[in-house]
Amino acid sequence: MIAIDLIQQTAEQLMDKAAIEIPDDYLTGLQAAAATEEGDLSSFVLQAMLDNYTAAKEDRRAMCGDTGVPRWFVKMGNAAQIEGGMCALETALRRATARATNGVPLRPNRVHPLWRTDHNNNVGIGAPEIEYGFEPEGDWIDLITVHKGGLFGTDYRMLFPSDGIEGIKRFYLDCLVAFGKRGLACQPAIIGIGLGGSKDTCMVLGKRAATLRTVGSRNSDPKIAALEEEFKELGNSIGMGAMGFVGKNMVIDCNIEVGYCHTGGMQMSVHAFCLSSRRAVARLWPDGRVAFRTDPDWFTPYQRRETVDWSPQEQEATA
Amino acid sequence: MKPREVRLSTTPTPEEIANLRLGDIVYLDGLLYTAREGVYMRALEDKANIPMELASASAANFHCSPAATIREDGSFDMGAVTATASFRFAKWLPDWMAKTGAKLIIGKGGMSSKDYKAYFVPNGAVYLSTVGYGTGALLGRGVEAVEAVHWHEELGLAQAMWVIRCNRMGPFIVASDLDGNCLFERENAQISKNLDRVYVGTKPAVLKRFGETDDRNDEVIG
Known part of the structure; x- marks a missing residue:
């Protein structure tokens, strides 16, 4: 059983870390960009x-x-149990966000x-969003906050x-050029692309590709990984840099995630995780241990599974 | 070439403004205030009395909501400050400048050269852009004190009118001049020359959308 007080206290620390500390992978990416x-x-x-x-x-x-807008992703091992249950968890995350x-x-x-009511605490109807994922092994939970x-x-x-x-390339470039002008997208950014799913899940895939993968990570499908490399180069060949000024760094990295879609369609979403790519992660165990990190490690083989039943061997064979 | 650095008062003289060139880096001293849609609507549409002396106390309007809170004892905790995109405020800015004498409009992304020529230049005003975007911590270091926050009960903390005393607050970039030139449009024009080449190997979507443009010189704002 994971203690609810530990969850709230850890969540507050994560809010602080996400807002203040740029993740190392993005920092390294931006340093490389600055050098070129x-x-x-x-x-x-x-x-x-x-x-x-x-300075921060x-x-x-x-x-x-x-x-x-602070939001939460909760990843749970299949054996994880929360003191007070899942509603207690949601209350703890809302409290941590407000505090x-x-x-x-x-x-x-x-x-x-519509009414522009502001509770002055980033909490309200549907806010913060809390999304869930599960893993077949483990009694831990991962708390991930993203302030996009x-x-x-x-x-x-x-x-x-x-x-x-x-x-796909046309729409990708259109998004970068349209939102890159005047630096509206706060580039150079981590560009996340969602392909497939339905309209809503396509948006979710793209958002997660931008926010839940790190700079330098690659999709487990080698052909998609090659597209990621190609799209990064393509974005950086526009001739546009930070703030829409002449430059060569628009894309710190490009991450693509896919989901099976209607046979007639090919949904596409593009997301930009900005110069303040804020994310923070902690894993909590029932014995009270907490380990902080910045890689959400969301897209595991289980999250990308293709088979009816979960079969690690079969997944490896198809990958 | 390194950009030129300038220190500027938030109540600048006409000569000081005339001296600014596109792309100069500016650091501000003096009082500035935040005002965005909430303040504009309250002051211009609801005709509420503006609770400070403009422009004698400050001629610098920051399009910003700070990451800040009011402590229980009434004092302020202001961490980071970052601008929000200004093009959305074009509807109110001509009246606001006429009413308050603002000379420095500070925000994200600038306005169009049409806006600059129509009401910035006649008012002797220029646009300063924040840098990044998101040098919120650096700008926060330039906050010497929060002098007041007005209308927070009516508008909420994010839309309230924050009055900030700055000490070498920056960096900002000069994004317009008294000829009405626009730094971002200058850069866009330069970048546009390369776009046809970048788009080789792409094709337009088979399903079009209403209002769609294929002219990549266009901007999505405005």
Whole structure:
């Protein structure tokens, strides 16, 4: 049984870490970008961002004033049990979100869509989102918080098999060019692409590809992994850099996730996880141990399984 | 070439503004205030009295909601500050500038050269963009004090009017000048020259959408 107080306390720490500490994989990616950037203005911007991450950590203040919309992903081993049950878990995550909003502090971004009611704590109807995943082994839970910006850089389109890779590339470039101008997407970003599923799951796949995979990770399907490399290069060949200034760094990495879709369609979504790619992860065990990390490690073989029954051997054979 | 750095007052003289060039890096001293849709609607549409002396106290309007909280004792805790995209406020800015004498509009992404020529230049005002975006911690270091927060009960913390005393707050980038030139449009034009080449090997979607453009010189804002 995992103690509910430990969950809330850990969740508060995660909110703090996500808002303040840029994950190492993104930092390394941005340092590499800064080393190659030649545009006067975009070089200045990248250096300012690197200084900003340092300032955030030194001062323990949020790296960006727009602290995004905090959300939660909960991954559970099949044998995990939560003290008080799943509703207690959700209450703990809502409490942690509200407390950290005033504690860090975060910007109270969440408002009612029509009445603009602001509870000043990032909690409200459907907020924060809490999504779940499961793994066949283990009695632990992983708490993952992502504070993604909310307004620009994301789009969806229903494509069809006849659009092919050429159509996928077109929509990808359209998104980068459209939202890259003036730096609306706060690039260079981790670009997540969702392919397939239905409209809603396609958006979910793309968002998770952007937020729950790290810079340098590759899809387990080698052909998709090759596309990821190709799309990263393609995005960086536009000639656009940070803030939409002339430059060569638009995409820190490109992650693609797929889901089976209707035979007539080829849904596509594009998401940009910005210069403040905020995510923090902790694994909690029933004996009270907590281990913090920054890699959500969401897309395990189990999450990408293709077979009816779960069979690790069969999955490996198809991969 | 390294961009030029300038220190600027939030109540700048006309000469100081005229001296600014596109792409200059600016650090601000003095009082600035946040105002976005909530403040604009309350002041311009509901005709509420603006609770500070503009523009003598401050001529710098920041399109920003800070990551901040009001402590129980009434003092403020302001961590990071970052701008929000300004193009959404074009509807109110001409009236706001006329009413308040704002000379520095600070935000994310700038406005169009059409906006600059129509009401920035006649008001002797320029646009400063934040950098990144998201140098919130660096900008937070430039907050010497939070002097006041107005209308937080009516508008919520994110939309309230925060009055900030800054000390070398920055960096910001000069994104418009008194000729109405737009830094972002200059960069767009440069980048557009390369786009046809980048799009080789792609094709338009078989299913079109209403309002769709294939002219990649277009912007999605505005």
